[in-house]
Every structure is written in C-alpha cells, then in structure tokens.
Amino acid sequence: MSVVGWSSGSVLARQPTGRRWSSGPTRAASTNSGASWLPTERSPDADVSRSGHVGVRLSEHHVHDPRPSMTQHARHHIRLNSPATSFLEAFLLGNGRLGAAVHGLPGCERLDLNLDTFWSGGPLSSAERHDRSQWLEPVRAAVRRGDHEEAQRLAQELQGDTWSQSYEPLGGLLVRFGDPSDEFVLEGRELDMAAAIASSWSSGPRGPVRLRSWISAPRDVLVIELSGATHNVVLDLDDPHGAEYVASHENVPGASEALVHTWAGRAPVAVAPDYLGDVDEPIRWPTDEPDASGLVDAGMGFAIAAITQRTGPDEVRVIVAAVDGYRGRTARPSADLSDLRRRAVDQVVALWEVPTETMRAEHEAEHRSWFDRVDLDLSASSAQEAGAHVDAARAEQFFDVGRYLLIASSRPGSQPANLQGIWNDDTRPGWSCNWTTNINLPMNYWPAARLGLGELTRPFASLVADLAELASTTARDVYGAPGWALHHNTDLWGFSAPVPSTAPTDPHHANWPVAGLWLTEQLAELERFGVDLSVDLWAITAGAAEFALHLLEPDPDGRLVTNPSTSPEHDFLVDGVPFSVSAGTAMDQQLVAEVFDSLLELAAAGRAPADATAQALTERVREARDRLRAPRVGDDGVLLEWGETWEPADRGHRHLSHLYGLFPGASIDAQRTHALEAAARLALRDRIDHGSGYTGWSQAWILCLAARIGDTDLVQHSVDVLVRDLTSASLLDLHPVPNHPTGFRFQIDGNLGGVAGIIESLVSARDGHIRLLPAPPGTWPAGSVRGLVVEGGHRVDLTWSEGRVERVRVTVGRAGEIRVSGPGVADILRPVTTGDTIGIDS
The missing domain is CATH 1.50.10.10 (Glycosyltransferase)
Incomplete structure (x- = not known):
C-alpha cells in the first residue's frame, strides 16, 4: 500500500534556540513491503535490523567529525540552520533529466524524486480532435x-x-540513518551551487553525521554519501502511485552479490488541473494491462533502483537510478515494469566498483563547465550601503540560484524546464506543472543566452x-x-x-x-x-x-x-x-x-x-x-492593452502582456519608437501603481522592463521585492496561492526571469550598441561580472566602482560595427571581426 503522506515518519520539533532541529523517536511509515524498514545491502558484516531486514551498520569506533566550520557567508553557497518545513524550502539537485528536492531532515532524510519525462496521460488521440x-x-x-x-x-x-496533462512526482525517497528510536539534531545544511552538492550535518546519540547528495550528469544517477556515526542505513519510498517494492540479489563486480531495492509503478492515465477544484475523479489511475509489447495508450511505467554500499569504516553511499516508459511525443509509452526495473538495476549495479571520489570529481567538473562561465561578484558593495534594501550579497545569491536552477533543469537531450523546472512533489500539481506558454515557458529561457548557456536552450x-x-x-x-x-x-x-x-x-x-x-x-x-x-x-x-x-x-x-x-x-x-x-x-x-x-x-x-x-x-x-x-x-499617453480605450478589469494585473514589445521583444525602443516607448513607460507605471508584481514571475518581468528603460530606482525596488518578499528560505521563487497549505507554490520562472533582469541592468545591447551599467541598483555601487553575452554573441567582462565603469573587455561574436558606452566610458564606435577583443580601462 502506498504511503499518502509521511508525517508519521519523522516528527520535527523546534529547539528553544530556534536554530537546531531534531527528529523525534517515531518510525517512518512503510510502503508496499509489508514491513517498516526495508533491506539495503547483503554484506558479510551487515547486521539484521529488528524487523528482520538487512541494514548497513557503520563502525561506532574511531568516527571522525564530519562537520565543517560554518561561516556566515560563502560565495555560491546557501547555508541554513533548520530543515525544510515544506518542499518550498528544499535544496534542489538535477542534471536536466533526474531531479531531487533535498529537505535536510535529521535522522531520516527525504529526497523528492522526479524525471523530466514522467507525466500523466499519453499521446494525443485523434478522437479528441x-x-x-x-x-x-x-x-x-x-x-x-x-x-x-x-x-x-x-x-x-x-x-x-x-x-x-500533469508533470508527476516519482515519490519521496526516505533515507533513515539511525534506529527509529534515535533522536537527531540538525546542525546545519548547505547547497554548494558551484559544485551542485547538497549537504547536511546532524548530531545523534553516537556522534555527528554528514549527509551529502548530488546528481551526476555523466552517470545519470543520484548519489547520497553518509559519513560519521550513522547506524542501520535504511531506505523507503513515500510513493503516491502504488508502486510495488521488490528486493533482488544482483551480481556485482568484485563481490558475490548485493541487494538492490526497486520500486515500479505507473503514472495516472489523466489528471485534472488543480484549478478546477473538486471534480469527479480528479486523478484517474490505470486499470488496463500493457499489450504484448509492454505498451499502453496512457499511464506510462516507471522504476527506481537503489543500492547501498559501505565505502569506508564510517562511510556508506547510496546510488539511485530512475527510468520511465516515455518513448516520444507521439509514441505509446511503455508500462513493462519488468523491463524498466531491469534498466534501473543495471544502472546502479554498473557503478559498484567506481569510486565515489571519481564520480564526484567528474560530476563537479561537468557542472562547473556550465556554472563557471559567468561570475557576478558584488562583494565590493558594502552591506552598510543597503540600508532598508536587500544587501548586495543576498542579491548575488539570488542571481546564482537562478542560473544554478537553469543548469540543473535543462540540458541537451532533456525536456525543457517546466513550471517548476524538473521538481514537483504533488500528484495534482499547481497549474499541472506544465509548460505555460503565455509567460512561464518563454521566461524560463530569457537568461540562458545572456549567461553564455546557449546549449541549454536546445530542449526549448x-x-x-x-x-x-x-x-x-x-x-x-x-x-x-x-x-x-x-x-x-x-x-x-x-x-x-x-x-x-x-x-x-x-x-x-x-x-x-x-x-x-x-x-x-x-x-x-x-x-x-x-x-x-x-x-x-x-x-x-x-x-x-x-x-x-x-x-x-x-x-x-x-x-x-x-x-x-x-x-x-x-x-x-x-x-x-x-x-x-x-x-x-x-x-x-x-x-x-x-x-x-x-x-x-x-x-x-x-x-x-x-x-x-x-x-x-x-x-x-x-x-x-x-x-x-x-x-x-x-x-492620456498610456499604451493601450486593447485596441480601444476600455477600462482594464484589473489595473494591477500580474501579466504585462501589452509591454511585450519593450521586453522581451524589440519592437518598442527609445531610439527607434520614442513615442511608443514613452507610452509603454506610462503603462508600466500605471500597472505598478495599482499593485502589479505580487507574484515572483510578474515582479521578475517588471525588473526586466525597468532595466530596459533604465529606471534604476524601479530595478532596486524589484530586486528588493523578489529577493525579500517572494522567495523561500532556499531562495526559490514563490507564487501566492491562498488555498495551498503553505500559501505559496514554487514557480521557477521568477528565479530565471529575475536573473535576466539583473543582467539587463548591468549590460544590454541592441543593434550593435552595447550599453554598460544602464540601470544597476544603487546598492551595487561596485562589483564585477564576467562572461555575460549580449545580442550579437559578444561576451562582456566588466568591473565598476562608484557607479562608473572601471574596466571592460568585450570579446566579439558577430563581425560588424560595435558601439560601447556607459558611465565613465567615452562612446567607442569601431568595426570588428569575430574573435576581436576591445579592452577599456578608466
């Protein structure tokens, strides 16, 4: 029987200090196996748990302390002192195909799993047309x-x-690293965005424990490393799809055999959008059997395989693979669960002899090949200059989170980032967690080329x-x-x-x-x-x-x-x-x-x-x-949203559709269409004055528009609202939803659109004219950025101080004529060829 919720599995209690969290002595609910704790690995020195299953026990002697020295701020890191209270506060990992939301729960970690192609439904039927x-x-x-x-x-x-149809979760993988009666206290958790690794540190009755997770693009697996005083590492799945659990003994290189856990099931045949409210049969589950080829019309299959392995005297790793039955947009999907199990099992077994350090090093190198293309450094802007505004360090974090999420959710060969990237924990998710084409899907890819990540737009x-x-x-x-x-x-x-x-x-x-x-x-x-x-x-x-x-x-x-x-x-x-x-x-x-x-x-x-x-x-x-x-x-000089002078039903509406031509479009421009640009400015001001920008993506659009028209005060305001009011503790963008238990839903477009707006405020180009520092917030008087790309494919590295350009280097993309201007830079106009560099020092 699938677990619908898992609140019975780990009760969180806030400590008096408000800084450390503990897991109480309750036990996780069982899923499908008929027992509370599932087996991990058959090993000569494994102990049998109380429920009769095999769990990996780590040595309780000579345990090193895995806890880091936690400083207040480190670039490219998010550090928090409490676990996620909901999906909205989790740290997100991904390789474009496989995603995980890591909650940082002490004693029993939760990782919500997703695959980019795991959706309800099936190919469109001609009968529906x-x-x-x-x-x-x-x-x-x-x-x-x-x-x-x-x-x-x-x-x-x-x-x-x-x-x-709806983008579906695979389920929540639960990793228990102590006895059910043990109490653990969380010391802290961290997302290292430069390395794409989520870590947590907790203390239990036997000492400290570190849990480190990452998703490898080269190997296409989730790796979970546990070190320290862990005890009886046990896996379970909080599964919304009624998946069947199977444990199998598999031959592995260099050992006799190992125990592999698998869960396999099917997606719903159809899911009604959540905005329809209470309807008959909102989730329709499959009742048919696959044909002789293992195919179905709707309700694809999936399988998850996990294997645990001792890698040191106080170290265990868990390797997790997931596959589904997607075969193409017009092809009937597979629900051959035996085949899907075998594919997932083969993935994890093949990695038995590969050292963790090797996998981690290749994972980090691959991720850095994307992440290191750009670096925004606002450390030269003092926090004292922020006053009531968001300080520059926090804005820099927001920028890094956005580009990190794009890299994690969209890769060559994957599906495009959807409404929540590749992360979702709801079977009936908000707005079906699909691709909403009237803003969300386009906004997801506004920053990609500007970040020099053009290859990541291939799924789009x-x-x-x-x-x-x-x-x-x-x-x-x-x-x-x-x-x-x-x-x-x-x-x-x-x-x-x-x-x-x-x-x-x-x-x-x-x-x-x-x-x-x-x-x-x-x-x-x-x-x-x-x-x-x-x-x-x-x-x-x-x-x-x-x-x-x-x-x-x-x-x-x-x-x-x-x-x-x-x-x-x-x-x-x-x-x-x-x-x-x-x-x-x-x-x-x-x-x-x-x-x-x-x-x-x-x-x-x-x-x-x-x-x-x-x-x-x-x-x-x-x-x-x-x-x-x-x-x-x-x-009144205001750009009309409709063809007549009708009153808008909502003058503070979240959509700014009539301003498309100003941004992201190019048909409204101060130089070429001055009157329309002036009318668009007034329309933007009218929208804002009546309350627009109350969702993350709407405020991100305002930020982009503000940067495009060079309004530094509005850029500052938008950054403040986005970062301070419309992001979670883990800096995920929030969309207010009154009927949701948390009051919000995560929508990734606000994160990604916000990155595009920040870039536009620092450097922009149109028709061969590169504008430096067109609208940086006043709280960023000094900083540097390298690797930004503007129209024409030109790469820009920029350093500024006291609001003026100090140094700039432009690497030419497309040959032609380039004009460069900005505060502290005399206009430069020159013919260039591809590969040329233009260097300017103040």
Missing part, C-alpha cells in the same frame, strides 16, 4: 459588430474537450520544433488555418488546443492562439545572441506567419488586426461588464510584427527555400507587414 472552424467567422463577425457578449459566448465554441528549441508540426492540427481543426496554433499551455505530448469552457478557463485563459508566435520569436532572439538552435527556423517561422496571416483582417481604417484576439488572462470592461474577446490587442500586434520581421530577415539572408511557395509567403508577409496596425496609445 473535432472540427470547430465553423465557429471562427461568427466570432469574428460579433467582434466587428461590437457585440462583446456574443463574441464571448461564441469564442467558447472554439474551445476543446480536454486539458493538458526542440519542443518548439515539435509543436510546429503537432499544433498544425489545432490550426486546421479550430481555425481552418494553415501553419500552427498553440494556446496558453502545452505538455509532454504536445497539447495545443484551447482548453474547455469551464470556469475559470473562460476565453481570457483559453482563447489566446498566438503562443506559437511568442515561442518562434524567442528562437529568433536566441539566434541574435549567437545560439546555434539546431532546428529549422525557417519552417517554424513560416508556420507561425501563415497562421498569423489567417488571423488578420482589416479594421475600419484598413489596417490589419488579429481577430479574434485576447490579452492573456485579462479582461476589459464595457459598462462594468468584463469581456475578453476583441480584435488587435497590443500583444498580438507586437508579436505579429516581430514574427513578420524575422521571416523577412531570414528570407533576406537566403535562408528561405528556393521555391515558389516560400517566395509567395515572403511577399504576402511583406505586404501585410506594411499594413499592420501599430499598438495604440490613449489620450
């Missing part, structure tokens, strides 16, 4: 008439019958390329259109339809069909930063442009606008009544303009196929671009 395109023209006609109520009603006819590019093919059915079935159409979220299986018309998924959520344009333009931006995407950007852009052309029609003035059109998750008011559906919202018009510009640039660069179809599309796009209506400005 219906032709709804006959409703498009009635919707458009209602919009033209100004019949908002009818347009709202008819838009729901375009919506589908199903939701996206691969997903977009897949969607450009899979979502063509949605363009055809819903809109009768060519190209491809993606709405406000997607999943492992390439879901692209508008979700059903069930509250709260009314048209302002569901009927936003231009997500594909945003993702396409993000790929174009990555190329401008010098990233090799390894996808056919022409084909993706052409499909997005074809769909956009189908959405466009003339307004009363003959200018082209999208119809129907919505602004993500926001309504306008007409006579006090909220509506969503109109024509030519600001974001739509900006996205269409930028995608059209990108296609014309590709054609001009000779990247279009040399055929009549491509030539005809290019000409149609060129003509439509000239007729496209620009975003409108109200009489």
Whole structure:
C-alpha cells in the first residue's frame, strides 16, 4: 500500500534556540513491503535490523567529525540552520533529466524524486480532435459588430474537450540513518551551487553525521554519501502511485552479490488541473494491462533502483537510478515494469566498483563547465550601503540560484524546464506543472543566452520544433488555418488546443492562439545572441506567419488586426461588464510584427527555400507587414492593452502582456519608437501603481522592463521585492496561492526571469550598441561580472566602482560595427571581426 503522506515518519520539533532541529523517536511509515524498514545491502558484516531486514551498520569506533566550520557567508553557497518545513524550502539537485528536492531532515532524510519525462496521460488521440472552424467567422463577425457578449459566448465554441496533462512526482525517497528510536539534531545544511552538492550535518546519540547528495550528469544517477556515526542505513519510498517494492540479489563486480531495492509503478492515465477544484475523479489511475509489447495508450511505467554500499569504516553511499516508459511525443509509452526495473538495476549495479571520489570529481567538473562561465561578484558593495534594501550579497545569491536552477533543469537531450523546472512533489500539481506558454515557458529561457548557456536552450528549441508540426492540427481543426496554433499551455505530448469552457478557463485563459508566435520569436532572439538552435527556423517561422496571416483582417481604417484576439488572462470592461474577446490587442500586434520581421530577415539572408511557395509567403508577409496596425496609445499617453480605450478589469494585473514589445521583444525602443516607448513607460507605471508584481514571475518581468528603460530606482525596488518578499528560505521563487497549505507554490520562472533582469541592468545591447551599467541598483555601487553575452554573441567582462565603469573587455561574436558606452566610458564606435577583443580601462 502506498504511503499518502509521511508525517508519521519523522516528527520535527523546534529547539528553544530556534536554530537546531531534531527528529523525534517515531518510525517512518512503510510502503508496499509489508514491513517498516526495508533491506539495503547483503554484506558479510551487515547486521539484521529488528524487523528482520538487512541494514548497513557503520563502525561506532574511531568516527571522525564530519562537520565543517560554518561561516556566515560563502560565495555560491546557501547555508541554513533548520530543515525544510515544506518542499518550498528544499535544496534542489538535477542534471536536466533526474531531479531531487533535498529537505535536510535529521535522522531520516527525504529526497523528492522526479524525471523530466514522467507525466500523466499519453499521446494525443485523434478522437479528441473535432472540427470547430465553423465557429471562427461568427466570432469574428460579433467582434466587428461590437457585440462583446456574443463574441464571448461564441469564442467558447472554439474551445476543446480536454486539458493538458500533469508533470508527476516519482515519490519521496526516505533515507533513515539511525534506529527509529534515535533522536537527531540538525546542525546545519548547505547547497554548494558551484559544485551542485547538497549537504547536511546532524548530531545523534553516537556522534555527528554528514549527509551529502548530488546528481551526476555523466552517470545519470543520484548519489547520497553518509559519513560519521550513522547506524542501520535504511531506505523507503513515500510513493503516491502504488508502486510495488521488490528486493533482488544482483551480481556485482568484485563481490558475490548485493541487494538492490526497486520500486515500479505507473503514472495516472489523466489528471485534472488543480484549478478546477473538486471534480469527479480528479486523478484517474490505470486499470488496463500493457499489450504484448509492454505498451499502453496512457499511464506510462516507471522504476527506481537503489543500492547501498559501505565505502569506508564510517562511510556508506547510496546510488539511485530512475527510468520511465516515455518513448516520444507521439509514441505509446511503455508500462513493462519488468523491463524498466531491469534498466534501473543495471544502472546502479554498473557503478559498484567506481569510486565515489571519481564520480564526484567528474560530476563537479561537468557542472562547473556550465556554472563557471559567468561570475557576478558584488562583494565590493558594502552591506552598510543597503540600508532598508536587500544587501548586495543576498542579491548575488539570488542571481546564482537562478542560473544554478537553469543548469540543473535543462540540458541537451532533456525536456525543457517546466513550471517548476524538473521538481514537483504533488500528484495534482499547481497549474499541472506544465509548460505555460503565455509567460512561464518563454521566461524560463530569457537568461540562458545572456549567461553564455546557449546549449541549454536546445530542449526549448526542440519542443518548439515539435509543436510546429503537432499544433498544425489545432490550426486546421479550430481555425481552418494553415501553419500552427498553440494556446496558453502545452505538455509532454504536445497539447495545443484551447482548453474547455469551464470556469475559470473562460476565453481570457483559453482563447489566446498566438503562443506559437511568442515561442518562434524567442528562437529568433536566441539566434541574435549567437545560439546555434539546431532546428529549422525557417519552417517554424513560416508556420507561425501563415497562421498569423489567417488571423488578420482589416479594421475600419484598413489596417490589419488579429481577430479574434485576447490579452492573456485579462479582461476589459464595457459598462462594468468584463469581456475578453476583441480584435488587435497590443500583444498580438507586437508579436505579429516581430514574427513578420524575422521571416523577412531570414528570407533576406537566403535562408528561405528556393521555391515558389516560400517566395509567395515572403511577399504576402511583406505586404501585410506594411499594413499592420501599430499598438495604440490613449489620450492620456498610456499604451493601450486593447485596441480601444476600455477600462482594464484589473489595473494591477500580474501579466504585462501589452509591454511585450519593450521586453522581451524589440519592437518598442527609445531610439527607434520614442513615442511608443514613452507610452509603454506610462503603462508600466500605471500597472505598478495599482499593485502589479505580487507574484515572483510578474515582479521578475517588471525588473526586466525597468532595466530596459533604465529606471534604476524601479530595478532596486524589484530586486528588493523578489529577493525579500517572494522567495523561500532556499531562495526559490514563490507564487501566492491562498488555498495551498503553505500559501505559496514554487514557480521557477521568477528565479530565471529575475536573473535576466539583473543582467539587463548591468549590460544590454541592441543593434550593435552595447550599453554598460544602464540601470544597476544603487546598492551595487561596485562589483564585477564576467562572461555575460549580449545580442550579437559578444561576451562582456566588466568591473565598476562608484557607479562608473572601471574596466571592460568585450570579446566579439558577430563581425560588424560595435558601439560601447556607459558611465565613465567615452562612446567607442569601431568595426570588428569575430574573435576581436576591445579592452577599456578608466
């Protein structure tokens, strides 16, 4: 029987000092084995535990003290004195595929496990697709008439019958390192972001214990090292999927055999989004049997294997591998649990003779090959200068956490980082823990190229390329259109339809069909930063442009606008009544303009196929671009979110969609579109004055916008709010959720978007002009950063003091002409070739 919760396994009690935590003498709940404590390894010197199972006992003599000297602050480290009170405060480990959330619990550690491809559901069925395109023209006609109520009603006819599927947890691995009656006190825990290692130190009745965990990319396993006075190391799994436990004796190199623990089960067939509330059968579990090939339509299988091994007189290591039955977005997954068990077992057994030091060294070297590409050092900015603001050291930590999380959750060959990266402990997670395309997925990759981590965007590019093919059915079935159409979220299986018309998924959520344009333009931006995407950007852009052309029609003035059109998750008011559906919202018009510009640039660069179809599309796009209506400005000078001067339903709304063209887009710029930029500034100020930025990702977007317009005070404010108010103790970004037990959910986009905003405040580039220190917070008067990449693929190393550039080195990416400017630097304009360096000392 699966364990639903594990509170009975370890009761935490706060000590009077508020600094040390202890585990009480309770025992962990059993999972599936029928006994409380599961076996670890068959070993000549292993003792039999009270429950009759074998546990690894470490020597109780000559135990060295594993505790470090804990200083108050160390760069690239997070140090805490209490365990995680929830998933939100855990330290996260990952290699892009396998993830673990480490809680730092004394006596019985918990590591929540995930795999990037372990989702509910299965490939999309043709039975789920219906032709709804006959409703498009009635919707458009209602919009033209100004019949908002009818347009709202008819838009729901375009919506589908199903939701996206959910990213699933594997379960919580419990590592007990003492007798159930032992009481342990936590001394401290630490995440070393430069090494990607989580450690904790605790004291028990036999002395101190260190537990150190890391996930190896080269070996694709989780390694847990225990040293000190551990006793009876025992493993268990807090499993939400009803997995079956099996212990098997396996031949291992250099020894007769070892005991390997495995758990195997299946994902749900379907999971209803949590925002639907109480519904019938919110989680549908599989009841079918795999076919002769071990395949199923939905509900893939998974297996976890773990092996424990004594590696020294007071040292034990645990090696954990996990696999699932994912075989591709359109392929039926495997639920052959025997095969999955064998694959997982083979992974851990193969590492029996590999020294821990070898694995740790190669893990750290591989991780540092990413992490060491950039370093932001704000130690020259004194904490005394912060005053009421977040001090520079804490902001630096926040920056490091963000880039660490990107490296841990997105690697070549993995899936893209989802709403929570690759970490989730809920079977019915917030917003399905999917890829939300109206902000979260794009924001996840805003910092990647800027950090010189362009290779980490390959999973994103691969997903977009897949969607450009899979979502063509949605363009055809819903809109009768060519190209491809993606709405406000997607999943492992390439879901692209508008979700059903069930509250709260009314048209302002569901009927936003231009997500594909945003993702396409993000790929174009990555190329401008010098990233090799390894996808056919022409084909993706052409499909997005074809769909956009189908959405466009003339307004009363003959200018082209999208119809129907919505602004993500926001309504306008007409006579006090909220509506969503109109024509030519600001974001739509900006996205269409930028995608059209990108296609014309590709054609001009000779990247279009040399055929009549491509030539005809290019000409149609060129003509439509000239007729496209620009975003409108109200009489008060504020950029309008919709095409008319309607009152927003929420002037402090979390989304800042109408400001897309300012950031991350490029269609609004102080130099080229001064009037629009001024209108965008006013729109941003109006949003903030009415309370926007109350979620982590929303505040991160504000930070990016503030940096783009050079507003140092607003940059400072956003950094303060993000770091002080909207992060957990382990600096994970928080999204307020009143109905959640903790009051929050983790959303990784706030961490990653915040990194992008910090970079933009320090160095930015547009059209060959590199701006140094455009908007650094006032609490960072001095510092240095190396390895940042700007548009053009140029690498920038920068040192500043007293708010002025002290030294800069630019390594040229793309040949051409470069202009460099900033406080303390006279404008420099010169022609350059790839590989040149420009060095400036004040």
